[in-house]
Amino acid sequence: MTDSPFASAESAKHALRTMWKTRRFEEAVDDLFARGLMHGTMHLSIGQEASATGACMALRDDDAITSTHRGHGHCIGKGADLVRMMAELLAKETGYCRGRGGSMHIADVDTGNLGANGIVAGGIPIAAGAALAFQLRGEDRVVACFFGDGATNEGAFHEAANLAAIWKLPVIFICENNKYGMSFSTEKAFAIEHIAQRAAGYGFPGVTVDGNAVGEVYDAVAEAVARARSGEGPTLVEAVTYRWKGHSKSDKNLYRSKDEIAQWRSKDPIGRFEHDVEQRGLLTADEIAQVRSEALEAVRSAVLEANSAPDADPADLLDAVFAKA
Amino acid sequence: MTQRTITYAEAVREAIGQAMEADDRVFMLGEDIGVYGGAFGVSGDLYHRFGPERIRDTPISELGIVGAAVGAALAGMRPIVEIQFSDFTNQAMDQIVNQAAKIHFMLGGAANVPMVLRAPLGSGTGAAAQHSQSLEAWFAHVPGLKVVMPATAEDAKGLLLAAIDDPNPVIVLEHKLLYRTSGPVSEEAFRTPLGVSAVRREGADLTIVATGVMVSRALEAAETLTQQGIDVSVIDPRTLTPLDMNPILDDVSRTGRALLVQEAPGHVGFTAELAARIAESPTLYRLLAPIRRVSGLDIPIPYAPQLERSAVPQVEGIVHAAEQLMKESF
Numbered sequence: 300m301t302d303s304p305f306a307s308a309e310s311a312k313h314a315l316r317t318m319w320k321t322r323r324f325e326e327a328v329d330d331l332f333a334r335g336l337m338h339g340t341m342h343l344s345i346g347q348e349a350s351a352t353g354a355c356m357a358l359r360d361d362d363a364i365t366s367t368h369r370g371h372g373h374c375i376g377k378g379a380d381l382v383r384m385m386a387e388l389l390a391k392e393t394g395y396c397r398g399r400g401g402s403m404h405i406a407d408v409d410t411g412n413l414g415a416n417g418i419v420a421g422g423i424p425i426a427a428g429a430a431l432a433f434q435l436r437g438e439d440r441v442v443a444c445f446f447g448d449g450a451t452n453e454g455a456f457h458e459a460a461n462l463a464a465i466w467k468l469p470v471i472f473i474c475e476n477n478k479y480g481m482s483f484s485t486e487k488a489f490a491i492e493h494i495a496q497r498a499a500g501y502g503f504p505g506v507t508v509d510g511n512a513v514g515e516v517y518d519a520v521a522e523a524v525a526r527a528r529s530g531e532g533p534t535l536v537e538a539v540t541y542r543w544k545g546h547s548k549s550d551k552n553l554y555r556s557k558d559e560i561a562q563w564r565s566k567d568p569i570g571r572f573e574h575d576v577e578q579r580g581l582l583t584a585d586e587i588a589q590v591r592s593e594a595l596e597a598v599r600s601a602v603l604e605a606n607s608a609p610d611a612d613p614a615d616l617l618d619a620v621f622a623k624a
Numbered sequence: 625m626t627q628r629t630i631t632y633a634e635a636v637r638e639a640i641g642q643a644m645e646a647d648d649r650v651f652m653l654g655e656d657i658g659v660y661g662g663a664f665g666v667s668g669d670l671y672h673r674f675g676p677e678r679i680r681d682t683p684i685s686e687l688g689i690v691g692a693a694v695g696a697a698l699a700g701m702r703p704i705v706e707i708q709f710s711d712f713t714n715q716a717m718d719q720i721v722n723q724a725a726k727i728h729f730m731l732g733g734a735a736n737v738p739m740v741l742r743a744p745l746g747s748g749t750g751a752a753a754q755h756s757q758s759l760e761a762w763f764a765h766v767p768g769l770k771v772v773m774p775a776t777a778e779d780a781k782g783l784l785l786a787a788i789d790d791p792n793p794v795i796v797l798e799h800k801l802l803y804r805t806s807g808p809v810s811e812e813a814f815r816t817p818l819g820v821s822a823v824r825r826e827g828a829d830l831t832i833v834a835t836g837v838m839v840s841r842a843l844e845a846a847e848t849l850t851q852q853g854i855d856v857s858v859i860d861p862r863t864l865t866p867l868d869m870n871p872i873l874d875d876v877s878r879t880g881r882a883l884l885v886q887e888a889p890g891h892v893g894f895t896a897e898l899a900a901r902i903a904e905s906p907t908l909y910r911l912l913a914p915i916r917r918v919s920g921l922d923i924p925i926p927y928a929p930q931l932e933r934s935a936v937p938q939v940e941g942i943v944h945a946a947e948q949l950m951k952e953s954f
Contacts (some may be wrong), residue, residue, distance in 0.1 A: 363699065379857050396732035404730045414731060418722050424691020425723065431692055432699035435651065435677060442695075455718065458688030465683070620767050622736035622791040623726050 301356040303521070304513045304572065311572075311581045312590055314356060314358040314513050318348040318569045319594035322370040324381060325544075327598050328371075328388060328402075330547065340401035346543035349568035350475045351376045353516030354443055354538075357524050361440045363411040363429050365422035369475075370404045372466070373445050373561075378410040381601035391608040398611025399619065403580075407459035413442075419480075420446060420453035423472070430468035430527075441469040441527040443520070449480025451494050457501075464501040467532035469480055470521040472498075474535065475510060482554035498535035504513040504555070510538030510567035535586045540568070625810035633666050633803040634638060636742070640667070641814040643788045644651050644674055647702060650788060653680040653689050653818075654706030663708045664803050687714035690741065693795075694724050697739040709755045710743035710797055718931055724793040725768030738791045740784070744800040746837055747936050749811055754926035756914035756932070758836070758888035763795045764864040764897075770794040770818055771864040775839035777807035779862060782816025790818065799837040800901060823875065827855035830946055832874045833898055834885040837862060838937060842885055843940035854950055864894055872898065873907045880912035887936045888920030912919040913953040918945045 304314035325345050331337040344351065348371075355364070355376030374384060379395070387394025388402050394579040395405045406414035410476045413429055415579040426444030434441040451457050451474060464468045472493050478485055491497070498505025504526075508515045514539050523534035542562035545552055552560070582590075630638070631783035632849055643650045651674075657667040658681035682689045686707060707713050713720060715790060720741065728736045748757035764771045770792055773792055774780040780798065788793035823840060834842040839860045846856040857875050875902040876882045884895035899915045902908065920936040 301732075380796060390657070394732070395734065396730060398730050400730045406734050408732045408735050414735070415862075416723075418718055421691075421718060424688050425698065426697020427688070428692035428697070428703075432696040433702045435701065440852040445827065453685055455691060457684045461683060461692060462685065462688045462692055517717070564808055571792035619733060620729050621770070622733070622738075624789065624791055 300414050303517050304353065304356065305576070305579065305581065308433070308581050310356070310414065311576045312586070314352055314596055315569070315572060315576070315582070315587065315590045317352040317355070317376055318513065319591055320381065320597055321348045321351065321375045322569060323594050323598040324375065324384070325371055326441065327602055329544070331602070338390065339389065339401050340547050341351065342547050343544040344369045344372045344542060346563060346567070347475060347477055347540045348372055349513035349572070350473070350510040350538035350540050352446070353513040354473050354520045356517050358441070361411065362440050365412050365413050365426040365429070365442065365444045366415040367445055367447060367615040368415060368417055370405065370445070371402070374412055374415070376408065377412045379405070379407045379412060379596055382604045386605035387564070387599040388610050389605050390611050391605055392611050393605070393608040394611070398522055420450035420455035423450065423455050423459040425469050425470055427463045430463065430470040431466065433464070433469055439528050441471060441524055443471045443473055445473050445475060447480065448474060448476040448478070448488070448494060451497060452488060457529065460501045463533040464503050467530060468529035470533045471520060471527055472533060472535040473520065474537045476537050476539045477605050479542070479554070479609060481546045484554070493537060495521055495535050495537040503533050503535065505535040506536065507537040510540030511566050511571065513568060513572050582605065625812050625814065627810050628810040629806050629843055630777060630809050631804055631806050632777040632780045632798070633664060633750060635777040635809045636784060636798065637668050637670060637695070638809070640849050641670060641673065643785060644678060644815065648700040649700065650704065651678040651680060651701065652704045652706065653682050653693060653718045653751055655682055655684055655708050657681060657706050659923065662706065662934045664800060667706065667861050674741045677773050687719060690716035690719040691723065691760065692821065693739045693741070694719055696738055697737045698727070698735055704740045704742060704788065706739060707743040710745040710759055711739070711754050711757050713743055713759065720769070721766050725766045728792065729768060733847035736791045737793045739795050739839070740787045740796060742796045742798060743802070744803060746796045746930055747802045747925045750927060750932065752927040752928060758920065760797050760835070760864055761888060761892065761894045764894060765925040768793070769865060772796045772800060772818060773836045773862065773864065775802070775836055775860050775862070777805065777809045780808055781814055782814050783818065783858040783862060785813055786815040786818050789815065794818070797836070801837050818863045819868050820862065821859065821871045822860045823869040823871055824858040824860050827857045827879070829879055830881040830883060830949060831859060831879045832942070832946070833859045833861065833872055835864070835894065836856070836887060838885045838887055841937065841939050842942055844939045848939070848943050849946050854944065854946060873905050874900065876902055877907045877910045880910050882911070882915045883942070883949055884915065885918045885937055885942055887920050889922040890917055891922045893919055895912045895919060900951055906926065913949050916945055916949050918942055
């Protein structure tokens with residue numbers, strides 16, 4: 300667990316570095332894809348970096364997360380290696396999944412990332428189960444479960460929320476409400492004002508925060524983590540944010556206006572945090588520039604290193620289906 | 625090993641109890657498995673022996689509890705989920721098929737899901753179409769799932785203990801008509817390896833391969849056929865995945881006749897796979913008659929007892945098919 304992004308120059312740098320690494324990673328991926336150098340599909344979280352970063356900063360190293368198809372930020376927030384992530388997306392043997400999973404299935408068990416998930420809401424019951432394992436063993440670890448607004452209309456969300464509630468499981472449900480489930484807006488998909496209200500139906504607290512304010516996300520998740528760790532059960536934290544890019548590569552943005560996108564771009568979570576830390580005197584403009592260039596360099600070298608790795612090897616695919624005893 | 629005669633349900637319970645005594649990571653979750661003792665009485669007194677944490681009653685929430693088992697397994701536990709009727713796995717298919725089955729492969733081997741999902745399958749209880757299916761072929765068709773169908777009390781225990789040890793998701797389909805049947809079962813916590821077919825009976829003329837409750841029906845049919853001078857082998861694959869074909873191919877090569885029996889509808893069923901494997905092997909050249917299948921009708925299981933009985937293979941149907949197979953031989 301790190302202190303609040305605003306607690307010290309060190310934690311401010313950590314938050315800024317994590318957000319910039321996430322953004323530069325995804326910009327690199329977007330660029331590689333556009334140039335035909337990366338295949339498959341991926342879902343970018345550009346514009347949403349504060350929610351992943353703020354939430355992960357409220358966790359200890361031995362806490363776990365479950366992630367989503369839009370999970371690069373969660374991975375990086377939890378401390379994943381950019382080289383292995385990029386290698387996976389570039390279909391390399393050295394990737395996190397040895398080229399078997401791609402962007403939607405990166406896991407890093409060593410850093411507590413139990414996996415991204417290609418099925419909307421698929422990770423939510425899994426998070427409850429991992430929390431149950433911690434509870435059964437008497438460990439004070441928690442699970443942060445990331446999902447989007449769309450997932451909360453899946454049965455899996457409701458079943459997992461109820462199990463977590465009745466068993467007081469140490470899980471924090473983090474709904475990154477980016478306003479659209481692919482093309483379907485939250486205005487159309489919900490008859491309630493805030494998704495966080497859904498928590499009331501299961502008997503645990505729900506809170507809505509500005510998902511583009513990394514400090515607000517941190518504070519809400521830190522409070523939820525404290526509740527979970529002390530045996531009081533789950534919390535639903537709704538972080539309201541916005542994805543600047545399309546849902547995936549096929550998106551032509553027919554369902555939203557340029558004005559709307561421009562408005563949200565003006566609420567850039569990274570620019571806003573840079574402004575705030577400079578105003579508060581936590582970081583100087585030079586220090587901020589330094590963090591930016593470090594992040595860019597880290598992503599550049601990740602692309603170079605990953606590119607030079609061997610391609611994923613089909614030789615032992617049949618042996619990879621089952622784990623050996 | 626000391627053996628005594630106990631029921632199939634008792635054998636399952638004994639396996640769970642012994643696994644839980646030996647390993648703190650093992651726990652069970654499911655609907656009404658606590659004080660109630662399980663819809664089919666399988667968990668019985670386990671709740672009183674191990675308490676509500678490890679014999680964990682759940683709400684009616686199949687997707688949630690199977691998902692919780694996947695997560696607990698990923699986090700180092702060894703969960704055993706009981707789904708009250710195998711038909712209800714349909715409520716949990718995402719977690720079974722998209723999650724449990726694929727995680728190890730999809731994550732490049734970085735994690736595995738050592739969980740067991742037990743569920744009663746099959747017809748014969750008058751519970752009609754949504755409580756009587758045999759869906760084993762669905763699971764066997766998904767890479768990443770092991771599929772077990774114990775046909776005896778001894779196997780119900782030994783295969784379950786092996787399934788609990790296995791580092792992969794294992795679907796154990798227990799036939800509900802078998803729960804009250806009895807047989808000799810060793811007291812020790814023995815393992816019956818997954819992927820070893822059992823030759824239940826050896827004969828010279830014809831090989832029957834049968835699964836689940838059809839194994840005992842095939843053995844009964846074999847007795848009748850013996851009286852007619854037809855000497856029959858009965859082989860029980862025991863696990864659909866992994867599938868041990870060698871004893872089947874060897875036996876069919878010897879008898880020259882294959883009769884494949886399953887309770888599930890025949891269309892695209894497990895015995896179609898067996899037939900294909902036989903046809904793809906040199907055993908094909910040893911056949912004295914075309915391969916024959918006896919399967920459930922391609923219909924939902926009906927309610928009325930006479931309708932239900934006619935929907936799935938009975939002993940007389942297996943006998944008749946064997947007789948036909950002998951007549952067709954050149």
